[in-house]
Amino acid sequence: MEKDTEHVERVELIKKPVFQTEDFHLWYGDTHALKNINLTIHEKEVTAIIGPSGCGKSTYLKTLNRMVELVPGVKTSGKIVYQNQALSDYPVEELRSRVGMVFQKPTPFPKSIYENVAYGPKIHGIRNKLILDEIVEKSLRGAYIWDEVKDRLHTNAYRLSGGQQQRLCIARCLAIEPEIILMDEPTSALDPKSTLKVEELIRDLKDKYAITIVTHNMQQAARISDRTAFFLDGKVVEYDQTNTIFHHPHDKRTEDYISGRFG
Numbered sequence: 529m530e531k532d533t534e535h536v537e538r539v540e541l542i543k544k545p546v547f548q549t550e551d552f553h554l555w556y557g558d559t560h561a562l563k564n565i566n567l568t569i570h571e572k573e574v575t576a577i578i579g580p581s582g583c584g585k586s587t588y589l590k591t592l593n594r595m596v597e598l599v600p601g602v603k604t605s606g607k608i609v610y611q612n613q614a615l616s617d618y619p620v621e622e623l624r625s626r627v628g629m630v631f632q633k634p635t636p637f638p639k640s641i642y643e644n645v646a647y648g649p650k651i652h653g654i655r656n657k658l659i660l661d662e663i664v665e666k667s668l669r670g671a672y673i674w675d676e677v678k679d680r681l682h683t684n685a686y687r688l689s690g691g692q693q694q695r696l697c698i699a700r701c702l703a704i705e706p707e708i709i710l711m712d713e714p715t716s717a718l719d720p721k722s723t724l725k726v727e728e729l730i731r732d733l734k735d736k737y738a739i740t741i742v743t744h745n746m747q748q749a750a751r752i753s754d755r756t757a758f759f760l761d762g763k764v765v766e767y768d769q770t771n772t773i774f775h776h777p778h779d780k781r782t783e784d785y786i787s788g789r790f791g
């Protein structure tokens with residue numbers, strides 16, 4: 529037991545914080561969607577955000593890449609620190625190139641597999657065909673889909689299966705060399721086999737990236753995350769090592785939720 533605690537403390541010391549959220553609130557007009565959020569996301573870890581529908585999980589994720597600001601009438605208070613700088617002062621374009629996002633439904637562009645992956649690097653000014661070829665191959669390999677698509681890079685991405693499209697979207701994300709990947713229920717539209725592939729991929733990607741994943745799937749959170757935040761009614765009820773949240777939660781509401789008593 530004592531050893532476990534020592535281990536946890538050592539991990540805490542090594543892992544660098546990526547996003548630090550302090551006393552953060554968000555309102556959509558009159559709806560108080562995030563209430564006094566205090567949460568630190570660390571590098572090289574998978575952080576799962578769980579909680580019942582409408583508790584603010586997606587809002588929190590979209591706050592981290594400042595997408596939520598596109599919604600008219602959004603107000604915030606408190607602060608989020610990214611790279612030792614207030615997130616609100618961080619240049620949005622640069623932020624979006626450091627923070628990749630993968631959505632619930634695979635969202636490839638109606639272009640070839642190659643063009644889907646090369647799109648981000650091209651936007652960032654890379655024109656050299658050899659360099660683009662290299663990025664495309666590396667990203668597709670990184671997303672464990674290279675072998676399945678290497679002989680048809682110039683076919684339309686819509687001809688891939690749902691699970692392949694989702695891995696393509698992850699490859700598209702890797703091509704911009706992000707620091708953080710945000711995933712909003714990335715496997716909810718996938719069959720069990722594709723889900724396992726994406727989960728395996730997420731576990732491997734954390735060696736390089738900070739990954740924050742919203743999921744309704746408790747087993748998935750338990751399988752792939754290092755830390756879990758339980759959100760309820762816009763608040764973080766409990767945030768801890770995933771093992772603690774699932775096996776020794778401190779709050780009765782966490783225990784009730786993970787054991788399926790509500791939500």
Ligand SMILES: Nc1ncnc2c1ncn2[C@@H]1O[C@H](COP(=O)(O)OP(=O)(O)OP(=O)(O)O)[C@@H](O)[C@H]1O
Nearest residue numbers: 556559561579580581582583584585586587588599
């Ligand atoms: N664009 C918006 N305009 C107004 N209210 C919004 C908007 N988006 C979300 N909300 C409200 O904010 C609250 C949190 O929503 P959010 O989508 O973040 O929850 P969630 O936990 O991700 O839910 P789910 O699991 O169903 O996706 C809800 O009350 C929701 O109705």
